Amino acid sequence: MSFALSSHGRSIIYHDDRAELYNSQLTQIGPASRVAMLFSYIAYLRACRAKQKERQNQLDILPAEYHAPLTPDDTYILDLPIADLIQNVNSGKLSPREVLQSYGKKALRAHAATNCLTEIMIPDAETWTKQCNVNGPLAGVPVSLKDTIYVKGYDACIGYADWVGKRATEDGAIVKLLRDAGAVPFVKTNVPITLMSFESFSDVTGYTENPHVKGFTAGGSSGGEAALIAYGGSRVGIGSDGAGSLRVPAHYSGVYTIKPSVGRFPKTGDANNHPGQEATGSSYAPLARTLSDLETIWRAIVSMQPWKYDHHVMPIPWREINLSEKKLKFGVMWHDGIVTPSPACARALRAVVSTLQNHGYEVVTVNPPSPYExxxxxxxxxxxxxxxxxxxxxxxxxxxxxxxxxxxxxxxxxxxxxxxxxxxxxxxxxxxxxxxxxxxxxxxxxxxxxxxxxxxxxxxxxFKFWADNDLDFLVTVPNPLPAVPHGGMKDAFTNCIYTFLFNMLDYSAGVMPVTHVDRDLDALPKTFRSQNIVEKGAYKHYDADKMHGLPIGVQIVGRRLEEEKVLEGLKLVEGLLRQDGRADKRDVLMDYASPEK
Structure with missing residues (x-):
C-alpha cells in the first residue's frame, strides 16, 4: 500500500513499510483485536485524506486577489509596525479588509514555503473585518493562532487523525478577547502531534520547514507560528509554552516571545491532549516579528482586562517598569550541567554578556541550584x-x-x-x-x-538563590543548539532543560534573536567529546556548515510574574547591541519562495 497526500507544496507519503508494520501487528493478536485495529487503521487513512483535502479546498476557494503577486500597497502594509497599523485603521487611512488581504497573500506564500498553516479562516475573517472594532487597541490587526486554540466552526486536531472533523463549538477565551479588541484571527498554524516536541510534524499536516534554511525544523510545539511570523505572513500570533514551546521556536526561527508565568494570559478554550497536568504549568502568550510588536500586543491584551474573559487569569493590570531606578545585576548561566551550548549559541550569549559589561552593567557568572535536579x-x-x-x-x-x-x-x-x-x-x-x-x-x-x-x-x-545574589535578570541560551534537521528530535528529545527549567519554576522568560550560525565561526572543535548520552544525542546533528544561516537567540529570565520587567530587559539588551553595531543586520527572513520581494 502506498499513496501520497498533498500538503500545498509538500507530500506526506505512506509507504509499504507502514502497512508491513500493521500486518505484523495483526499476526500477534486475536481476531477481535485484529478487527479493531483494521477499523482504526482505515479511520486513520480516511482522516488524513479528509484533512488534507479540506485544507487544500480552503486555499482553492479564496478569491483570486489572495493568489496575486504582492503590490507596493501590500508591501507598505506588511512593513508597518503593529502600532502604526493600528493608528492607520483607527484614523480610517486603512480598512481592516485591506490589511487582511495583504497578510492573507503573504501567509499563503509562507505556507507554500514552509507548510505552516493548518486552517485558513480568511473567508470568515473577511466577515469579521466588517464587524471589526476600529477603535480597539488591536484595530484591524490580523492575528495567527496556534492550532490548539478553539475557533468556532474549525478543527483543533493538533495533528491527531482521531480529532479531524471535531469542530470547536465556541471560540476560546483569547479569540473572544482579540475580536473585542479589534483584531482579526485569520489562520491557524502547525504543531507536532502530542505537542511534546521541538519540531512540528504529524501525518495529518506534515513537516513545517524552517523559513531560513530548508530541511530544518522551525521548532515546536508553536513551530507553525514561528515559521509564519519569521516569513512575514503574520506580525503577531498566539502560541503556548509548556517546556519551551514558545521560546525554542523563537530561537530556531528568529522571532521574539515572552513566556509568562501561569495565570497572566488567557488559556481557556484549547485542545488539550494531557488535561489535568499542572505539576509544571503551560502558558499561552504572543510571538512577534519585532520587539516593539511584542510590546504592543502585550499591552493591548492586558488593557482588555483578560481576567474578565478567563477565570485562570490574575487581575494584574500592565505595570510600568523603569530599569534606570537602580543599578541592574545580570547573572549568566553558561552551562546547565548536562549539555554544553554549541559554539554558535555560546557566541550569541558571549555577545550579550560582553555588551552589557562594556556598558557598565554588573554581570556575574552564577551557580544556581542544580538545573539537573x-x-x-x-x-x-x-x-x-x-x-x-x-x-x-x-x-x-x-x-x-x-x-x-x-x-x-x-x-x-x-x-x-x-x-x-x-x-x-x-x-x-x-x-x-x-x-x-x-x-x-x-x-x-x-x-x-x-x-x-x-x-x-x-x-x-x-527563591533564596535569586535573593541572595540580588539578581534582576538571568541570561542564558534558549537551547544548546540551533534548529535541528527534520527528525532530529529523535536523538535530542531530552535536550530541553534550558527552557523546561523555567516552566518548572514558573518564571517569566523571554527570547530574542541575536545572530545567525556562521560556518566559519561556529565549527565544533575536533577535541569536543560528549560527556553523557543527553549531550551526545543533542550534538548528533550539529553541523555549522549545514546550519549556516539559522537564527540564534538568547534567553532573558525574570522571576515569577515579571513579564513587564523581562520585556524591558529585552529592550535594554537589544538597544545596547544596536548601539554597539552588534545586532544582527541580516533580514529576519530569507524569502526563498517569494520572488516578488
Whole structure:
C-alpha cells in the first residue's frame, strides 16, 4: 500500500513499510483485536485524506486577489509596525479588509514555503473585518493562532487523525478577547502531534520547514507560528509554552516571545491532549516579528482586562517598569550541567554578556541550584503526559520522533528498566542519563504528591538563590543548539532543560534573536567529546556548515510574574547591541519562495 497526500507544496507519503508494520501487528493478536485495529487503521487513512483535502479546498476557494503577486500597497502594509497599523485603521487611512488581504497573500506564500498553516479562516475573517472594532487597541490587526486554540466552526486536531472533523463549538477565551479588541484571527498554524516536541510534524499536516534554511525544523510545539511570523505572513500570533514551546521556536526561527508565568494570559478554550497536568504549568502568550510588536500586543491584551474573559487569569493590570531606578545585576548561566551550548549559541550569549559589561552593567557568572535536579523533578512530573498523549493515536499513525524515543523509555518493563539503569550507571558511568531514565514511568497519586513536594522545595532554593545574589535578570541560551534537521528530535528529545527549567519554576522568560550560525565561526572543535548520552544525542546533528544561516537567540529570565520587567530587559539588551553595531543586520527572513520581494 502506498499513496501520497498533498500538503500545498509538500507530500506526506505512506509507504509499504507502514502497512508491513500493521500486518505484523495483526499476526500477534486475536481476531477481535485484529478487527479493531483494521477499523482504526482505515479511520486513520480516511482522516488524513479528509484533512488534507479540506485544507487544500480552503486555499482553492479564496478569491483570486489572495493568489496575486504582492503590490507596493501590500508591501507598505506588511512593513508597518503593529502600532502604526493600528493608528492607520483607527484614523480610517486603512480598512481592516485591506490589511487582511495583504497578510492573507503573504501567509499563503509562507505556507507554500514552509507548510505552516493548518486552517485558513480568511473567508470568515473577511466577515469579521466588517464587524471589526476600529477603535480597539488591536484595530484591524490580523492575528495567527496556534492550532490548539478553539475557533468556532474549525478543527483543533493538533495533528491527531482521531480529532479531524471535531469542530470547536465556541471560540476560546483569547479569540473572544482579540475580536473585542479589534483584531482579526485569520489562520491557524502547525504543531507536532502530542505537542511534546521541538519540531512540528504529524501525518495529518506534515513537516513545517524552517523559513531560513530548508530541511530544518522551525521548532515546536508553536513551530507553525514561528515559521509564519519569521516569513512575514503574520506580525503577531498566539502560541503556548509548556517546556519551551514558545521560546525554542523563537530561537530556531528568529522571532521574539515572552513566556509568562501561569495565570497572566488567557488559556481557556484549547485542545488539550494531557488535561489535568499542572505539576509544571503551560502558558499561552504572543510571538512577534519585532520587539516593539511584542510590546504592543502585550499591552493591548492586558488593557482588555483578560481576567474578565478567563477565570485562570490574575487581575494584574500592565505595570510600568523603569530599569534606570537602580543599578541592574545580570547573572549568566553558561552551562546547565548536562549539555554544553554549541559554539554558535555560546557566541550569541558571549555577545550579550560582553555588551552589557562594556556598558557598565554588573554581570556575574552564577551557580544556581542544580538545573539537573530541577530537570529530573520536572520530567517525572510530566511523565504520565506521554501516556495520555499516546491514547489519541490511531493504529498505523506516526508518533513524533521525540515522543517515539521517549515512549521506548517510558514503556520498558520495570525489571528491564532497572537493568538498563544499572548498565548506564555502572558500565557506561553516565549518572545523568541513568538518573533521568529511572524516573520515567507511570506514577501513583502518592508519588505525584511527593514530586510536587520536591518541586516546591526546589523552587524555594531558587527563591533564596535569586535573593541572595540580588539578581534582576538571568541570561542564558534558549537551547544548546540551533534548529535541528527534520527528525532530529529523535536523538535530542531530552535536550530541553534550558527552557523546561523555567516552566518548572514558573518564571517569566523571554527570547530574542541575536545572530545567525556562521560556518566559519561556529565549527565544533575536533577535541569536543560528549560527556553523557543527553549531550551526545543533542550534538548528533550539529553541523555549522549545514546550519549556516539559522537564527540564534538568547534567553532573558525574570522571576515569577515579571513579564513587564523581562520585556524591558529585552529592550535594554537589544538597544545596547544596536548601539554597539552588534545586532544582527541580516533580514529576519530569507524569502526563498517569494520572488516578488
Amino acid at each position: 530541577g530537570f529530573k523533578i520536572a520530567s517525572q512530573c510530566v511523565a504520565d503526559s506521554c501516556k495520555l498523549s499516546e491514547h489519541n493515536i490511531y493504529t498505523g499513525e506516526s508518533n513524533d520522533p521525540a515522543m517515539t524515543a521517549a515512549m521506548k523509555m517510558y514503556d520498558l518493563p520495570r525489571w528491564m528498566k532497572q537493568i538498563y539503569v544499572w548498565y548506564l550507571r555502572y558500565i557506561r558511568r553516565d549518572e545523568i542519563y541513568a538518573g533521568l531514565v529511572e524516573g520515567w514511568r507511570s506514577h501513583t497519586i502518592y508519588e505525584l504528591y511527593a514530586l510536587v513536594t520536591r518541586r516546591e522545595a526546589y523552587r524555594k532554593q531558587w
